[in-house]
Amino acid sequence: MNLEENLKKLEKIAEELEQGGISLDHGIKLYEQGIELTKTCLDELDQSKSKISAIREQMSKLIGSDNTEEK
Numbered sequence: 001m002n003l004e005e006n007l008k009k010l011e012k013i014a015e016e017l018e019q020g021g022i023s024l025d026h027g028i029k030l031y032e033q034g035i036e037l038t039k040t041c042l043d044e045l046d047q048s049k050s051k052i053s054a055i056r057e058q059m060s061k062l063i064g065s066d067n068t069e070e071k
Helices: 003-019 024-070
Strands: none
Touching: 003 024
């Protein structure tokens, strides 16, 4: 699953918990699922952040080397 799908699932879990009217056991299971989805989303965001940082670093090197060659 991708980040967007996981966020939608997390929203549904939050809505169900907020509405109430569920058993304690079901509420605990939903809470646990929400925690796991949150961890997954944070991991995906960290991976994306790392990829963006690597791309920026590559671009900085390219731009820096272009500027050096022109001088």
